[in-house]
Amino acid sequence: xxxxxxxxxxxxxxxxxxxxxxxxxxxxxxxxxxxxxxxxxxxxxxxxxxxxxxxxxxxxxxxxxxxxxxxxxxxxxxxxxxxxxxxxxxxxxxxxxxxxxxxxxxxxxxxxx
Amino acid sequence: xxxxxxxxxxxxxxxxxxxxxxxxxxxxxxxxxxxxxxxxxxxxxxxxxxxxxxxxxxxxxxxxxxxxxxxxxxxxxxxxxxxxxxxxxxxxxxxxxxxxxxxxxxxxxxxxxxxx
Numbered sequence: 001x002x003x004x005x006x007x008x009x010x011x012x013x014x015x016x017x018x019x020x021x022x023x024x025x026x027x028x029x030x031x032x033x034x035x036x037x038x039x040x041x042x043x044x045x046x047x048x049x050x051x052x053x054x055x056x057x058x059x060x061x062x063x064x065x066x067x068x069x070x071x072x073x074x075x076x077x078x079x080x081x082x083x084x085x086x087x088x089x090x091x092x093x094x095x096x097x098x099x100x101x102x103x104x105x106x107x108x109x110x111x112x113x
Numbered sequence: 114x115x116x117x118x119x120x121x122x123x124x125x126x127x128x129x130x131x132x133x134x135x136x137x138x139x140x141x142x143x144x145x146x147x148x149x150x151x152x153x154x155x156x157x158x159x160x161x162x163x164x165x166x167x168x169x170x171x172x173x174x175x176x177x178x179x180x181x182x183x184x185x186x187x188x189x190x191x192x193x194x195x196x197x198x199x200x201x202x203x204x205x206x207x208x209x210x211x212x213x214x215x216x217x218x219x220x221x222x223x224x225x226x227x228x229x
Binding site: 041042095101105 | 117144155156161163168169204206208210213214215216217218219221222223225
């Protein structure tokens, strides 16, 4: 069965501090993993994705994520938070057979000036 | 590319009325997904189509909800009759089937529905 768990529904960081958003997955097949960002009153936008190439994936806006099979994790990081990073972040894993996604419950990131 | 287009962006209606949400996927994409987002339940997949054929509608809450995809460039999600608990943001997303499970889904801006 496919699923993702996002630990921490709310994360607050100071501007300039490290951002770490956690995602653990469960997959019956080699997983393909995605991070999306949702700004207020907007749709979801792809940040980055892992499709079994490099385990360290770089995305837009300075974000990156590392696929760790041994830990079944795909945590999202950014070295220095900006005010503009305040948003909702979703982790997703693709289905085992079909092309549907299984989304996590989301993490709301607040950046404190 | 214009991206995924949804209309209307906002809809306010009264309980019992029929509501129709519309979606135009990205040209060339052959998968289309309807999602619902609420504070209580988060992001839920309602139904998805591959090549205009419904593949999985297990997320459709009840018979009041129906979805169609008459051609590759248009889909509708209909609620009849609408109820206050249907108030939510409804997203449409599209992707290509070419890369299978690794393909990105591209989301529209959503339709914010309020049922009074």
